[in-house]
Each structure stands twice: as C-alpha cells, then as structure tokens.
Amino acid sequence: MSASIYKKIELVGTSTTSFEHATSQAVERAAATTRGLSWFEVTELRGAISDGKISEYQVSLKIGLRVDEAAG
Amino acid sequence: MSASIYKKIELVGTSTTSFEHATSQAVERAAATTRGLSWFEVTELRGAISDGKISEYQVSLKIGLRVDEAAG
Amino acid sequence: MSASIYKKIELVGTSTTSFEHATSQAVERAAATTRGLSWFEVTELRGAISDGKISEYQVSLKIGLRVDEAAG
Amino acid sequence: MSASIYKKIELVGTSTTSFEHATSQAVERAAATTRGLSWFEVTELRGAISDGKISEYQVSLKIGLRVDEAAG
Amino acid sequence: MSASIYKKIELVGTSTTSFEHATSQAVERAAATTRGLSWFEVTELRGAISDGKISEYQVSLKIGLRVDEAAG
Amino acid sequence: MSASIYKKIELVGTSTTSFEHATSQAVERAAATTRGLSWFEVTELRGAISDGKISEYQVSLKIGLRVDEAAG
Amino acid sequence: MSASIYKKIELVGTSTTSFEHATSQAVERAAATTRGLSWFEVTELRGAISDGKISEYQVSLKIGLRVDEAAG
Amino acid sequence: MSASIYKKIELVGTSTTSFEHATSQAVERAAATTRGLSWFEVTELRGAISDGKISEYQVSLKIGLRVDEAAG
Amino acid sequence: MSASIYKKIELVGTSTTSFEHATSQAVERAAATTRGLSWFEVTELRGAISDGKISEYQVSLKIGLRVDEAAG
Amino acid sequence: MSASIYKKIELVGTSTTSFEHATSQAVERAAATTRGLSWFEVTELRGAISDGKISEYQVSLKIGLRVDEAAG
Amino acid sequence: MSASIYKKIELVGTSTTSFEHATSQAVERAAATTRGLSWFEVTELRGAISDGKISEYQVSLKIGLRVDEAAG
Amino acid sequence: MSASIYKKIELVGTSTTSFEHATSQAVERAAATTRGLSWFEVTELRGAISDGKISEYQVSLKIGLRVDEAAG
Numbered sequence: 001m002s003a004s005i006y007k008k009i010e011l012v013g014t015s016t017t018s019f020e021h022a023t024s025q026a027v028e029r030a031a032a033t034t035r036g037l038s039w040f041e042v043t044e045l046r047g048a049i050s051d052g053k054i055s056e057y058q059v060s061l062k063i064g065l066r067v068d069e070a071a072g
Numbered sequence: 073m074s075a076s077i078y079k080k081i082e083l084v085g086t087s088t089t090s091f092e093h094a095t096s097q098a099v100e101r102a103a104a105t106t107r108g109l110s111w112f113e114v115t116e117l118r119g120a121i122s123d124g125k126i127s128e129y130q131v132s133l134k135i136g137l138r139v140d141e142a143a144g
Numbered sequence: 145m146s147a148s149i150y151k152k153i154e155l156v157g158t159s160t161t162s163f164e165h166a167t168s169q170a171v172e173r174a175a176a177t178t179r180g181l182s183w184f185e186v187t188e189l190r191g192a193i194s195d196g197k198i199s200e201y202q203v204s205l206k207i208g209l210r211v212d213e214a215a216g
Numbered sequence: 217m218s219a220s221i222y223k224k225i226e227l228v229g230t231s232t233t234s235f236e237h238a239t240s241q242a243v244e245r246a247a248a249t250t251r252g253l254s255w256f257e258v259t260e261l262r263g264a265i266s267d268g269k270i271s272e273y274q275v276s277l278k279i280g281l282r283v284d285e286a287a288g
Numbered sequence: 289m290s291a292s293i294y295k296k297i298e299l300v301g302t303s304t305t306s307f308e309h310a311t312s313q314a315v316e317r318a319a320a321t322t323r324g325l326s327w328f329e330v331t332e333l334r335g336a337i338s339d340g341k342i343s344e345y346q347v348s349l350k351i352g353l354r355v356d357e358a359a360g
Numbered sequence: 361m362s363a364s365i366y367k368k369i370e371l372v373g374t375s376t377t378s379f380e381h382a383t384s385q386a387v388e389r390a391a392a393t394t395r396g397l398s399w400f401e402v403t404e405l406r407g408a409i410s411d412g413k414i415s416e417y418q419v420s421l422k423i424g425l426r427v428d429e430a431a432g
Numbered sequence: 433m434s435a436s437i438y439k440k441i442e443l444v445g446t447s448t449t450s451f452e453h454a455t456s457q458a459v460e461r462a463a464a465t466t467r468g469l470s471w472f473e474v475t476e477l478r479g480a481i482s483d484g485k486i487s488e489y490q491v492s493l494k495i496g497l498r499v500d501e502a503a504g
Numbered sequence: 505m506s507a508s509i510y511k512k513i514e515l516v517g518t519s520t521t522s523f524e525h526a527t528s529q530a531v532e533r534a535a536a537t538t539r540g541l542s543w544f545e546v547t548e549l550r551g552a553i554s555d556g557k558i559s560e561y562q563v564s565l566k567i568g569l570r571v572d573e574a575a576g
Numbered sequence: 577m578s579a580s581i582y583k584k585i586e587l588v589g590t591s592t593t594s595f596e597h598a599t600s601q602a603v604e605r606a607a608a609t610t611r612g613l614s615w616f617e618v619t620e621l622r623g624a625i626s627d628g629k630i631s632e633y634q635v636s637l638k639i640g641l642r643v644d645e646a647a648g
Numbered sequence: 649m650s651a652s653i654y655k656k657i658e659l660v661g662t663s664t665t666s667f668e669h670a671t672s673q674a675v676e677r678a679a680a681t682t683r684g685l686s687w688f689e690v691t692e693l694r695g696a697i698s699d700g701k702i703s704e705y706q707v708s709l710k711i712g713l714r715v716d717e718a719a720g
Numbered sequence: 721m722s723a724s725i726y727k728k729i730e731l732v733g734t735s736t737t738s739f740e741h742a743t744s745q746a747v748e749r750a751a752a753t754t755r756g757l758s759w760f761e762v763t764e765l766r767g768a769i770s771d772g773k774i775s776e777y778q779v780s781l782k783i784g785l786r787v788d789e790a791a792g
Numbered sequence: 793m794s795a796s797i798y799k800k801i802e803l804v805g806t807s808t809t810s811f812e813h814a815t816s817q818a819v820e821r822a823a824a825t826t827r828g829l830s831w832f833e834v835t836e837l838r839g840a841i842s843d844g845k846i847s848e849y850q851v852s853l854k855i856g857l858r859v860d861e862a863a864g
Binding site for chain 9: 003007010064067068
C-alpha cells in the first residue's frame, strides 16, 4: 500500500494591483519550475506604500506539492 | 432589561474567481437558511491548485448571528 | 552614523465593495495627515452583514511610517 | 465500553454591567434550548463604547456539551 | 456555475485507549447524524488522570462537512 | 460615497479593585481627550502582587475610534 | 553588581462567584507557601456548568516571584 | 465554603515507540513523586531522527494537579 | 572554531492507519533523498473523511537537518 | 483614590550593528519627544540582508508610557 | 528499556547590559540549585525604561532539565 | 509589467557566543550557496546548556530571497 507525501514551500508573491494577483503570481511562478502543486495557504498579507498610495501588494503563502508515493 | 446573545458559526466558502466571491458565497448560503446574520470574521485563506493555476479560492469565516433577547 | 526609526499605527479601513478597497481607504486616510508611510501589515479581515448580504468589508492594518533619523 | 462525545458551540454574551454577567447570559441562553452543558472557555473579551463610557460588555465563549454515548 | 460551501463543527472525542481512538470516536459520532463529512483538523490534545494514570484521552477537532451547492 | 475609517490605540488601565474597573478607567481616560470612541478589545490581563495580595489589576485594551469620513 | 531573577509558576484558581475571586484565590494560596510574589499574568478563563448555570469560574495564571539576587 | 486550587507543571516525556507512550511516561513519572494529578494538556509534539528513522518521540505536556483546599 | 547550521523543511505525511505512521512516512521519505536529518516538529494534525470514517491521517511536520559546518 | 493609565506605542528601531542597539535606538527616539516611558515589549526581530551579509537589524517593540492619573 | 523525562521550569533573567546577559543570568541561577539543565527556549523579551533609557533587559525563558530515567 | 517573487527558507544558526552571531552564521551560510537574499525574520530563540552554562545559542530564522521576475 502506498501513501502520498507532500512538501510545503513558502513563497511571497507581489503585485501592483491586488492581493489575488499577488497570490496567483506566486502560484504560477512555482508552477513554472515545479510539478505536483496541490494547494496553498495564505500566511501573511502585507504591502509597500509610496507617495501615500499602495505601491505593492505582498502575499506570503505556503504551497503544498506532492513529492511522490512512499512505500506503506 | 434585556441583553442580546449571538451565536458564531464557522463556514468555508469557495469560488473559482476570488477570495471576495468565496466570502460572499458563504454569507449568502448562511442567509438562505438562517436569520439575524450580523457580522463575519475571516479565519483562514486557502485554495486549491490544478495544472499550475489556482482552481479554487477557499475562505473560512465565522459568522455572528443574533439568536434572540435574553432576560437581563 | 544614523539609523532610521519607524512608528506603527493601527487603522481599520472600511468599504462596501472589497477588502482591497478597504485597505486602500485606510492607507489614503493616513497619508492625508501623515508623511513617511512605508509599509502596511494586514492584521484582521472582518465585515458587517445586513439583510443577508455583506454590507461592509473591514480591514485592520498596521501602517509603518518613518519618524526620522536618530543619532547612532 | 462507551466513550463520551462532546460538541463545542460558540456564543457571544452581552451585558451592560460586567464581563461576568455577559458570560452567564450566554450560558443561560444556551441552557434554555440545549441539555448537557458541561464547561465553557472564554475566547474573547470586547465591548462597545458610547458617549465615552462602556455601553456593552461582550464575551465570546465556547461551550462544551455532552451529545451522548458512542459505542466503543 | 456552482461553488461548494462547507460548515465546520467542533467536537471532542474521548477514549480510554489512545488519541487516535478518541479522534475516530468523534468522527463516527458526527457521521451517525450528519452527511457530507469531508475532513477534520485537530485543535487540542488533552486528557484526564486518575490514580496516577491516564484515564481518558480527549481530542478536540473541527470537522468540515459539505452543506450543499450554492449558485455561483 | 464615503467610508468610515477607524484608528486603534492601545491603553493599559489599572485599578486596585477589579479588571472591570481597570477597563473602564482606560476607556474614560481615553474619552477625556479623544472623541469618537466606538469599541474596545481586551488584549491582556495582568496584575501586581504586594504582601501576598493583588495590589493592582492591569488590563491592556485596544480602543477603536472613528477618525472621520473618507471620500469613497 | 547584582541582577534579580524571577521564577514563574502556573496556578489555576477556582471560585463559585467570579473570575476575580478565582484569581485572588490562586494568588493567596501561592502566598501561603511562597515568598516574593511580584506579579501575575492571566493565561486562560474557563469554567464548569451544572444544571444550566455556571458552577465554577476557573482562572489560569502565571505568577512571577523573585527567587533572589544573582552575582552580575 | 472552599475552592480548589491547582498547579500546572510542564514535563517532556520521551519514548522510542509512540507519542502515546511518551505521554504516559511523563504522567507516570509525575505520579511517582506527586499526588493529586488531575489532567494534562499536550503543548508540543517533536522527535529525534537517527539514521533516517524516528529514534525518539517527545511530548511536552502541562499536568494539572490539585494542591489543596483554600478558604473561600 | 565552527558552528553547525541546520535547515528546516516542511513535509506532510499521510497514512490510512495512524498519525504515527503518517509521521514516520514523512521522515522516511525525507531520508530517502536527504542526509543529516536530526529532529522534527509536528505543526498540524488533520485528516480526510470518507463514508463517515477517517480515510487518511495527515501530519504536517518540520524536519531539521544539518547542512554543514560554517567557519566560526 | 487614583489609578495610573498607560499608553502603548509601537516603534521599529534599526541598527547596523545589533538587536540591542536597534532596541535602544527606538527607546531613545521615543524619549526625545515623549515623557513617562516605563517599559517595552519586543514583538518582532527582523533584518535586511545586502550582499550576503546582515545590513540592518530591525526590532519592533511596544513601549508603555504613563499618560497621567485618572480619578478613581 | 528506559526513557528520559524532562521538566520545564520558567525563569526571568534580568540585566542592565543586554538580553544575552539576562539569559545567562537565569541559566546560571537555575544551575546553582538544580542539576541536569539541558536546553532553554526564550519566550519573551521585555525591559524597563528609566529617564528615557533602557534600565533593565528582561528575558523570560523555559529551561528543560532531565529529572531521571523512567522504566519503559 | 513584472512582479518580483520571493522564496522563504528556514534555517537555524548556532553559535557559542551570542544570538547575533548565530543569526549571522545562518545568513552567511545561506549566502554561500544562494543569491538574492533580501531579508530575514527571527522565529525562535533557543539554546543548549552544558555544565550549568549556555553552550550554544540557536536562532531559527526565515530568510527571504528573490527568485526572479514573473510576467505580470
């Protein structure tokens, strides 16, 4: 019998427009180099301010990805 | 004299488009069967990933609803 | 040699449309009376419900602002 | 052999006079419609302010209640 | 398009033998009266001691269950 | 359209008699110099001990106050 | 030069009447056998319910006590 | 009228076989020198790894024990 | 003089039988590709439910591994 | 009878040399414009890295300051 | 087979010069009366301010000490 | 338009002399094999004790590093 094993990596996506865009930026960047992405968990919402306006949305997220099957 | 009593229920709304949509999904679902909804508190932001893209936004939230007046 | 010192203030922005709008409301309100805003950290996402729909998005955030140079 | 199972529900009691009164309001309201209440855990102390004075004490609490025996 | 909505309920399972047994007790009790159970999250591990030995394992867990489809 | 903005300030009230008194001390002190106080959140309960008795109750609380209307 | 060292012990006081009374019970019990009590920090507020009413207030608190001078 | 007072002590039990065994180790060790053990709360689950396998399960737990009756 | 440096990686082990088995699955999977595993810290216990029974135990854990000696 | 009231402000001190220096920078900056500083609580330790070395130590701290006597 | 059992005690060390000195003060004080000290965990960094300068560094730490072998 | 993406890795630095040294050890070790290090966040301060003295300072820290530009 086999059991799935997952790894969690932590990324910070950024965007000039929204938290959702920053989140998808991070996920798509991870997907460009890694397979098996399964879920994400937001751990922090922050941002930068310039000239009195939000200049960057920053989302920290943990991404869970399947690493492979392990012998049960 | 009377004092209001509230109950908190915890729901998870989901959406393929955004965290805000997932949040409103959960609130509207609760409203369909329950009266007296007053406020909500977001407790978790997560999501599912398929084929390297976000396939589902998931928002856990506690919803506060007035259950009735209690004798003070 | 000098070292920067920052102050954190905590605001709650509100919006009838989205968490992002509530966030930018708070930042812009702070900018109207304060200089040197540098970053923000979201600490809480809540909202009000009326007639079974979200009537207000509320975002608590800490805003970091540079207060000045200190003698090192 | 049997094992007890408990359910936790979350309520917010309010009072114009004290946190203890708000707590007992929530417990007594739960007791009016539910049997088997066993313990409570305070999760939050908040309140409303009007005209510069505390107008309402609000206590969030989880209440544990026995739901029944389960087959061991 | 539709979006799933889930509810989280919080239970405490108990067992005289192990944390795993206490966990399954709570899940099976919930299953006896509720449909659509999907996942659980352990929130607390506690226990009772009698005569210098563990007499009861207590596991608090949140159980997520699908409540139904909502119009997207 | 306009949106309310709130500021949170953090105070510690003290009292020789009770936590409730310490809480109201902090609220009333804030009200003496600030307008628009709306709610409070207790963040810490501590105290001092002298000669084996509680000599001071100390309550840390965040007070939310409306700062003004912002252009929506 | 010398520096004070403190020890923190954790107690749970109980009372049938109020959280304040439960708190002072714990402090006075500690004072009966220990010298140098300096401060306390409340870590948990719980209670027992019997017959639909609060039968016991339980306050967990850490008590700081000076153990003695250490050589600097 | 009297009120019970409890003390919490924190122990770490270890075992080469399981978390449950590590937990009971700590409880039984406490029981060997202390009376009145009433409950425990798990605060941390950790372990040591040697040669790519778990060589030790480590469970941190707080144990609550009755210290005696206090005059109410 | 030299000082050890460690890296923490986060994995999720799964098992159909127990939390301990899920934990050892994750550790052994890490050991198959990485050297120097030293300790682990459990960060989350969750699981999946199917047909009213626990179908999968899921344990999130951080694994500490020695990366090498650094020049002191 | 009177009771002291304290305010907590949150600052971030920075230093190129150490966390202690960053901490004292923040305290001394606060002292330059504010009276009655009584204690501080460290809430976060962070820093910036440039060219593979720590270029700035950043310490977030809450500073408690006495605001004045309130009528008891 | 035997398993080690550890106890955690919580101390607060103080120093007029640094957090490190306050930490070592607490460890050395514990060592003066207790054997088997194995590790420590910092739980809080605070301090006192006098005349606008840090007058005392305060470090809360839990110290783990081996209490003895238990029969496996 | 492009948006930066960062990765967070978690390391534990050790030192026989101070927390600052342990922190810089971890940063410099990461810099030896990785480019783009931007900031760090301390997550834990611990240490080992031998013969009644601190024998090792251990600092857990998350290090943020820029992984590259993503297409906006």
